[in-house]
Amino acid sequence: MIEIFETKDGSKTLLNTALNETYHSRFGAIQESIHVFIEAGLNTYLKQFPDNESIHILEVGFGTGLNAILTLQAVLNTPYKVYYETLETYPLSLEQVEELNYIEQIGDHLLNDYFKKMHTCNWDEPVEIHPNFTICKKKQPLETYHSEKDFHIIYFDAFAPNVQPELWTLEALQNSTQKLIENGIFVTYCAKGQLKRDLKSLHLQVESLSGPPGKREMTRGIKVIKT
Numbered sequence: 124m125i126e127i128f129e130t131k132d133g134s135k136t137l138l139n140t141a142l143n144e145t146y147h148s149r150f151g152a153i154q155e156s157i158h159v160f161i162e163a164g165l166n167t168y169l170k171q172f173p174d175n176e177s178i179h180i181l182e183v184g185f186g187t188g189l190n191a192i193l194t195l196q197a198v199l200n201t202p203y204k205v206y207y208e209t210l211e212t213y214p215l216s217l218e219q220v221e222e223l224n225y226i227e228q229i230g231d232h233l234l235n236d237y238f239k240k241m242h243t244c245n246w247d248e249p250v251e252i253h254p255n256f257t258i259c260k261k262k263q264p265l266e267t268y269h270s271e272k273d274f275h276i277i278y279f280d281a282f283a284p285n286v287q288p289e290l291w292t293l294e295a296l297q298n299s300t301q302k303l304i305e306n307g308i309f310v311t312y313c314a315k316g317q318l319k320r321d322l323k324s325l326h327l328q329v330e331s332l333s334g335p336p337g338k339r340e341m342t343r344g345i346k347v348i349k350t
């Protein structure tokens with residue numbers, strides 16, 4: 124069962140009651156997404172490579188679409204164009220997502236139509252949500268994922284390793300990081316030692332960064348050589 128859960132920054136998230144796992148940090152859904160994925164991921168990449176206007180992002184776990192809509196918001200009125208490929212095995216319904224208060228909390232009502240379009244557009248084909256943002260939602264598990272594309276940034280936002288260990292194995296991590304270009308960025312909220320060791324063995328230079336409020340650390344990896 125999926126229930127609504129109000130997080131400490133006032134934004135809501137969903138709770139998968141069978142797994143007793145929330146889709147975002149219980150300390151704050153929006154602040155976690157901004158801190159981990161937008162700031163440590165997208166904005167860090169853009170600061171380093173400001174002239175690269177075409178950015179490919181791979182997300183593991185589309186979920187409520189919060190990371191996706193914050194990414195779209197970040198590139199509106201910029202020269203950057205994002206191609207956003209996102210994997211999801213248990214798509215949520217529009218009704219479930221509409222019970223969340225993201226657009227109201229983000230405080231930008233112009234995002235409403237884009238958010239709705241993201242959730243209602245077809246799966247498994249690229250769809251332009253805005254001239255600066257094209258999404259391709261893939262209804263397939265990371266474990267068997269293959270893509271022709273390479274990516275500049277990976278948002279690794281699977282449920283935690285204790286809940287879904289199969290998404291954090293060396294093989295599963297390799298399946299995503301092998302699509303990362305040289306100097307590409309891998310970000311996740313997770314700070315487990317085993318994850319960091321695995322990323323290093325996959326040719327990523329690993330940093331432990333301070334986490335969003337309520338969480339001590341998060342992890343960022345930079346791909347040193349394309350494999």
Ligand SMILES: C[S@@+](CC[C@H](N)C(=O)[O-])C[C@H]1O[C@@H](n2cnc3c(N)ncnc32)[C@H](O)[C@@H]1O
Nearest residue numbers: 146184185186187188189190213264265280282
């Ligand atoms: C932590 S939530 C993602 C939150 C999401 N990024 C957001 O902004 O709302 C993890 C998501 O991974 C999805 N998932 C579960 N198994 C998966 C798999 N094998 N491959 C890809 N995604 C999976 C879950 O259904 C869930 O939506």
